[in-house]
Amino acid sequence: MTANIKNIENEFNSAVAEFMEVRFDIMDIEVHEFDDEFFKFRQSIKELERRLASVLTQSFDDCDTIIGKFKLLDGFEGLLTRQIIQDELEKKHVTLLELYKADLKIVSNIFHEGRSLVEQVDERAPIGSNMPPIAGALYWAKGLFERVSEPFDRLDTLSSSIKDREEYKDVAKLYASLCRNLKEFEDLKI
DSSP, X not given: OHHHHHHHHHHHXXXXXXXXXXXXXXXXXXXXXXXXXXXXXXXXXXXXXXXXXXXXXXXXXXXOSHXXXXXXXXXXXXXXXXXXXXXXXXXXXXXHHHXXXXXXXXXXXXXXHHXXXXXXXXXXXXXXXXXXXXXXXXXXXXXXXHHHHHHHHHHHHSOGGGGGSHHHHHHHHHHHHHHHHHHHHHHHHO
16 A cells, blocks of 8 residues: 555656646747646646545555544545545445444443343453452543543544435444443443
């Protein structure tokens, strides 16, 4: 990925340098060569954007975790608003939603199994043996909350079109329900 990005960057710098070295007065409206040069420059930039989008989607697929996928997107934050790249990554937003929904279900199962243990066995959450029961239970619940809250906050920053999707609405409901359960658990322990 790094080598491909470096090649794209070098080609971009070459295209910019070539465009800046025009041999005519760009302020002269009678000269039509500017239009040709600018069209050629835009075409090369669009091709570079397509290649960059391809590298990003391949790297996105190679990332194993949701947080890894978000970190990849963070690394290219300024370029994600480019239309060609945005169109390509729009397809990956659904993948992010599906992965996050699966993670929410896993965390929900962990919480419900742990909570049932608390109710059955002397009110101790699944915590380390050296932790006090109440503080350990609160720490456990806070850890589960942090696991699901960061990806949800990042989903909110992606694009406005993602919030209109039915998948996002399902994820938001599941997230709200889990957060409510965690808060009730914390309030009960406190």
